[in-house]
Amino acid sequence: MGTKKHKPEEVVAKLRQVDVLVSQGQSVADAIRGIGVTEVTYYRWRKEFGGLKSDQVRRMKELETENQRLRKANADLTLDKLILQEAARGNF
Structure with missing residues (x-):
């Protein structure tokens, strides 16, 4: 089922x-x-x-989706920053 x-x-x-x-x-x-x-x-x-209320639930779900997107973007940018720092030190 x-x-x-x-x-x-x-x-x-x-x-x-x-x-x-x-x-x-x-x-x-x-x-x-x-x-x-x-x-x-x-x-x-x-x-x-x-x-x-229904509109509050809809807004809450939209905010959760946006929060998830922003966390992923933050993780990607942090990874890029760490890679650039390693390259700047000459450890590539």
């Missing part, structure tokens, strides 16, 4: 749906089953996305 990759906006919507179902008197386990995910997935989502 394949796994489905949920978009962050869908995750926030499902978390809100569970909140609504629980406030209507359903148990948390029944509400989680009602949205079609496991309890582990629900609690992982709640830990990561709990309290955020």
